[in-house]
Amino acid sequence: MNFDDEPTADEEPTIDPAFDSVDAFVEGWLSKIINRRIGDKSGLKWDPCWWRHPEVDARLTALWWAWETARATVDDGSAMSNWWIHHCDPHMRVLLDAETGPMSGTREDGTWRGHGPLPCKPRPDSDPDQLEQP
Incomplete structure (x- = not known):
């Protein structure tokens, strides 16, 4: 970048992030904006210790x-709306799902029984006779 902080023709302008970590984003913004009835037969579940669930941490x-x-996209007025529709809504549906979501195993006392990782088998050699049919 040149000395007056104006981007040259081949540089994109940079905008500092509003939050310096996912923790700051979740605690300082997302948890204050998302307003859902959690528990009580709502079909939604949230663990205040969300960071202990690897999938939740990765998705958030x-x-x-x-x-x-989206916040830094100054030339597209619909960027934040697109974030809600294409990012936030789908992720929150998965994260808050009380039946199958990654926090669905959280107990009221704060303990978590966990679901475990997806089962995986190593890929067999390329011999077609060794491939299992689904």
């Missing part, structure tokens, strides 16, 4: 970076 980190990108 992706959501945070997508939000920062």
